Amino acid sequence: MRIVLVGPPGAGKGTQAHLLAKTLSIPHISTGDLFRANIGQGTPLGLEAKSYMDAGRLVPDEVTIGMAKDRMLQPDAANGFLLDGFPRNLGQAKALDEFLAEQGIKLDGVLDLEVPEDEVVRRIAGRRLCRNDGGHVFHVDYNPPKVEGVCDECGGELYQRSDDTEDKVRTRLEVYHTETEPIIDYYVQQDLVATISALGKVDEVTQRAIEALKQNG
Ligand code: AP5
Ligand code: ZN
Numbered sequence: 001m002r003i004v005l006v007g008p009p010g011a012g013k014g015t016q017a018h019l020l021a022k023t024l025s026i027p028h029i030s031t032g033d034l035f036r037a038n039i040g041q042g043t044p045l046g047l048e049a050k051s052y053m054d055a056g057r058l059v060p061d062e063v064t065i066g067m068a069k070d071r072m073l074q075p076d077a078a079n080g081f082l083l084d085g086f087p088r089n090l091g092q093a094k095a096l097d098e099f100l101a102e103q104g105i106k107l108d109g110v111l112d113l114e115v116p117e118d119e120v121v122r123r124i125a126g127r128r129l130c131r132n133d134g135g136h137v138f139h140v141d142y143n144p145p146k147v148e149g150v151c152d153e154c155g156g157e158l159y160q161r162s163d164d165t166e167d168k169v170r171t172r173l174e175v176y177h178t179e180t181e182p183i184i185d186y187y188v189q190q191d192l193v194a195t196i197s198a199l200g201k202v203d204e205v206t207q208r209a210i211e212a213l214k215q216n217g
Helices: 013-024 031-041 044-055 061-072 090-103 117-125 166-180 182-188 202-216
Strands: 002-006 028-030 081-084 109-114 127-130 137-139 193-197
Touching (some): 013 081, 028 031, 031 061, 044 061, 090 182, 193 202
Antiparallel strands (some): 127 137
């Protein structure tokens, strides 16, 4: 299966992608995680991405599209993938379509996670991420780790993202509305979109997502 996950910052894309990828046995490809890994390793790509991410703005398409394509060409993605945070504007969506056509493959569905803005702010303010694996995500109230500051899955140190402050979240939400939301219409025209509520417990949202993907496929 080849799936795109879309939704505002803090909707729970990373949380759901991590679980769905396990259930569907396909890799979870998050451009945000790839950028953060590059920043952590101090690569030139990471250095370029950092200033945009810290401002809550999109990293330029030239950088992002090449990185996403490289990842989709890795052997573990040959039979499918779950894209989280890509595409994020119409240029990226069109570039993805061209890439898929070149490879002779198609998207199976686009899962759109809906969540009100006040909940977004609560989720982002309490989020903690694992330094070893960006897919290990916790929340100080909603999904606390067993030991404070320590990842349940791998024992890694938990930290707060530098773009998770209130003013940056506002910028990220604005960017989501102006640049990312138009891709939902683009995919509605291809009859690919399933919209679900991302409110409720994490496993309830996962169940909703699996049902929606079944109906779509
Ligand atoms: P990215 O890393 O993609 O961030 P984002 O889209 O802003 O999304 P988040 O990671 O903030 O939220 P999420 O929806 O994954 O929520 P999560 O599961 O963590 O991008 C960051 C930056 O990188 C961008 O601003 C941009 O600069 C750059 N970038 C990335 N991709 C790009 C692209 N394609 N083009 C250009 N630039 C790009 O959940 C949030 C919290 O809520 C967690 O604490 C979690 O535990 C909790 N939670 C989750 N589900 C629930 C639930 N059901 N109930 C209660 N709490 C929950
Ligand atoms: Zn971990």
